[in-house]
Amino acid sequence: MKSPLRLTYDGPLAILTMDSPPLNLFDLAMWDAWETEVTRLSADPPRALLIRAEGRVVSAGVDVQVFADIDPAGAESFWASQLRITQALEALPCPTVFAAHSLTLTAAFELALACDLIAATASARFGLVERKVAFTPSMGGTQRLAERAGPARAREFVMTGDLYRGSTLAEWGVVNALFDPHEFHDAVHAYAMRLATGPSMAHAATKRIVGAYLNGGVSAADEVLPPTAAELVRTEDHRTAVAAFLAEGPEHRTIYLGR
Template sequence: MIRLEHDGAVGVVTLSHPPHNLIGDEFIERYCTAQDDAVAAGARAILVRSDLRHFCAGADVKALGPGDDGAASDPAAVLDRLESIPVPTVAAIHGAVLGGGFELALACDMIVAAESAQVGAVEVTLGLVPLLGAIQRLVARAGPARAREITMLGRRYRPAELERLGVVNLVVPDDELEEASMSLARQLAAGPTVALGVIKRVVNIAVNNGTKAADEALSGELATMWASNDVRRGTKAMFTDGPGTAVFEGN
């Protein structure tokens, strides 16, 4: 269902739940656990991909909906768990990326898309709203007007349009998706892991609580960053070999 492998410092989380990677409670738990396990094993970046025809064609609504006792999954708890991952995450999307699949991608820090992918928040066609944070994450990426359009109309979009709107970071030919997404993940994994973790947290705070809260949070994060070995490596390399020459070890 979910497979975790390692490519150097990149944790590769592969969705493999035939036929279409439909999301349910067990799928979500295994997905979150795979990311936790990747970090615990020393991954400095995570690449999320699928080895099926589609990245993820949506959710098994019956599996995510209220059970016999009327209780349903808590999306806030799932999203908090995903966004607490301290290393950069990259989604490599192709095929159908619909509903919950789109939301898995939006919960990652960056999205690389194959140009033929079909992407959309289609829950409204079932009389539902996106259950795993698409509305608010689209507001953060594309603004409220576009978030309303994408979620209210339930259309399928080509990645090039979503790249123009700021929802997708990079669109590549289908046969270049694997190489391009892994290249980006490796670049992030080779970066200063402590500093990248600070950036993740400050961005999330700015989105959720505003610029003032992010300013205050940054002040509290600086001591950890300045104490990191990566800062010492980076500054030493700058003065001896020039900017951009440091080799970071992620601590």
């Protein structure tokens, strides 16, 4: 049976593609595939990860049959398991990019919010529409949207259940980059590849510092900064880039090796 999710590689860039036509719905098979692939990526992180989707839509969200089938006695365990996928994706040490070329609803958008960067078309539509089944986003989307856009925007987004364009979310600071729909997939691939071929250890350090800030504010980030900087001083990429800068100037073309 074909998996709804496939993991491929383009050199240092891992590409995770949702391909479960026609709507890339999050049913049990999709969630199982996500758990498998995120576990694999956690054990052997790439230098960058691009998440994308085949088809007309990125995802129409959760298959409503899932809600009908959940045993209330096991609901807490079920949703805790799905939240762990979000947390594991967020914890990857490499840069992560979510590509949204069109409609991106509920679980898919929650996973996008766990990524470092979101790229979209201006016309792509995003929604956390769980209110239609008298529910609330349960893969961590609400709090991660609040982190990016503020609590008032998160409440608005979830309580209204409205759909918002990529252009609007770019204004809110939720979407990081907008690309033309006619060249979207090539453009976002190049965007992610730039990260994959960059100074990987420095990117991981940046994620560590931002994570410390989010968990404990400026003082927590300050605490982890000196040992993190000391680790970078010892990396091959740093030493090579410093030497190249001194020899060639700021436009040097150092090839980073990720170590």
